[in-house]
Amino acid sequence: MSTDAPLLRVKDLAVRYGSAQALFDVSFDLSPNSALAVLGPNGAGKTTLARTLSGLVPSCGGSAEFAGQDLLKLTAPRVRRAGLLHLPEGRGVFPGLTVQENLRMALTADKQARNPGLERAFEIFPVLAERRRQPAGTLSGGEQQMLSLARALMVSPRLVIADEMSLGLSPKAVDIVFASLARARDNGVSVIMIEQFARRALDFADQGLILHRGRSSWSGPAQEAGEELLHRYLGGAAAA
């Protein structure tokens, strides 16, 4: 791993929704051009971590520094403009906009040439090209996920947080998701991957972070996370 200043440094992050605290003192570093797999059972706080970093929900303690900026002080649009792209859990598309308009929305933050981005997206996901004039809300769940992912691949952020992008997809589609994120990495994009396929995510990533009930219960280099460890923290089923 590189020894440069980290791209993202999270320290003692705490988050609450109203009265219920969802994250307690979570800390980790992410080097430039690396990948982190965030694992944990349902309700562990993975999604909450992603939302907090992208400015969707406020934190109530700790710090997060991204490329020299205090992330917790930025609003969501500014976080995006600073180069952090969050692909939210579930169908992260605008249902009322067409496929093409969804992609155009993704480009509004980066004032770069529009057409290369669109072409790139349609090239990776030909199915989207076929449906470019269809409202995104009428796509199948898997197609919506592809569309969401395409939004990350057509621009070049510094960091992508992908929250359960493979959820509910066919095995072949899951392969596409992993391949796409690998391609992003090849282009120098760092990735925080929140995944249900723990083994696969750890193979993909350099670092691992396991959350449990809002706390970090294990973190370390991804290859050190053996079967036994996954069993202990995630239970049998999740360690697939």
Next chain:
Amino acid sequence: MLSYVLAGLALGAVYAVAAGSLVITYVASGVFNLAFAAMAFTVARFYYFLNTEQGWAIPPAAVVSLMIFAPVFGALLYAVLFRHLRLRSTLVKLMATVGLSVALPPLVQLVLGHLTNVTAPALAPRPLAVFHPFGAVLNADQLATYIGLAVVLVVGVGVLRFTEVGLRVRALVDSEALTSLSGTNPGRVSLGVWAVSGTLAGLAGILVAPTSGLSAEGMTYMMSAAFAAVIAARLRSLAVAVVVALTMGVVTDVVQKYLDPSSSFTAAVIPSVPFAFMLVFLLYYAVRGEAGDAVAGGALDRAISPQGGDPSLMRTAAVPQGRISSSSIGTLAVVVVIAVVPAGLDRYWAGLVAAGIAAAIALLSYTLVTGEGAMVWLSQITFAGVGAVVAAELVDRWSWPPLLAVFLGSVLVVPVGVLLGLLTIRLGDLYVALVTLTFGSLVQTLVLTQDPFYDFGSGQPMERPSFAQDNQVFAYLALAVFLLVGLVILNVRRSTAGLAVAAVRWSENGAKTLGISVIQTKVLLSALATYIAALGGGFLAMNFRYTLPDSFHPSLGLVWLAVLVTMGSRSIVAALIAGVVLYVMPGIFASYLPDKFADVPTILFGLGAIGLATHPEGVVAQTGANLARLFTRRPGWAGTAATTLTAPPDPAEAAPHDRSARGEVQQLPTGGQP
């Protein structure tokens, strides 16, 4: 025939501009702009100032009013007010817009002067040119209206469909959270939308001024007619709103061809057209179960808003401990003061105080229906007006004793309220507000301002009971009745029925699973509230010895509500204070200050309701809680009071869409949301 259609299209075009603007601001910023009429009036008045009073030519006056003044004004309103309302409940948002519509017109008149002659020219040059296409008649104002709508539609659709700005607006309509994740600042988009809505409001106002008059009332009528189109569009679809608005305009004018223009039937049918449209669409949607609260935003927006630890539940828990002792002392103090005051006053002031107490009785119906039932009914003042008329009729025609007429006559009004309650029972908050306001306008036009009820504004004579001829005695009589009604409401709150109401207020789903019939509770509530409103109306009429139909205008109902919520919409004593303030404050201004400031109280009332955006519990409740905190020594107690204070503005906002197990379990007192 063609002439009627052409005239109807012009009317429909104004409705369409209004309805379109209401829809777009609603979907893009989550605020339903009841202040649209007030904004329309403001811009139209400004245009009148430039064009007529300053003698500017039409083009520069129109450009400055519509392209500079109106957008800046709309953006300003968003920046200082509506921006802060985004996450608030429908009730709070409506209250803020109500406050604005109350405060704005008199404020404008204070600055630009009162108009006595309210017919104003629109965008076409005077004298009005008249054209004869295909033998029909079309005047230049109507032509200008078509052009106005066409420009709005072409530019609007063009921008929304084909520009990046439009893309962002439509994205925002879909999901605010996703929009901001895409790097677009939703606040800025909303600001733009409000600026545009300022222009649209101004355009509608200027265009409608020659026919309905350059007055806040004329604009309010235009706006409430546009509500029908908005409801047809289910608050969301621009295209439907425009089409229905145009149809409504055409129907309104075409039916006139077949009616005798001098008959009173015609006079009744014309204003009912929008209401009939509204009724048809409402029934259609209600039957299909599609008129619930429009859920703003997408799945992500709901997922990130804090759920569970429902603050409302916490508040119900906190109230009985914290409030009872402090409020009973406070209540007693206020009642004693108001009871002592009339004794020391002369006839004039005692009369005003008595009027205030009578109004307070009617205000209690808002306390019941809005404070307890959390239903935004804007028609209570209309029930009061009808109550006054019914009582006066009974006294006048059947020689009933006045008190009996008021108490029994009010029963006759109840079915109307129940009917309205049943009609709106399955509707979301916003629909209820729109329907009740339109209903109020309709009754005002169809009944209260018609003879024999109107009689040049004084209405029918109404007697007082023989023992209460004196203002002071009458004030005490009203106070006694007020307290009686207050006790009834307290009992409703405490009894099982009250529990049911509380349950309905916090969560319809929750109440359903508890096995409480929501319908029954709501009907009971609307029946009782209607009765109380009518009772208050009867007392007002007795006080003034005339029914004074104009004093029950729906736009005054907004003032009533504004004052009430400013004082606190859930407290009995707040209603008393609100009623007295409502009549005494204008009295003070009228007696001791120059005429120019006569409207200042209204402005203050409106500003008070706007202040609600920051102090949602109302000043009395707020001050009460503060005092309670000051005087208490018991730490646990103080803790609760403090929680009550820091509780988030509004219970309904946390009303979960999917009430997960988590939400049901965590009912403990908590610190509320961040």
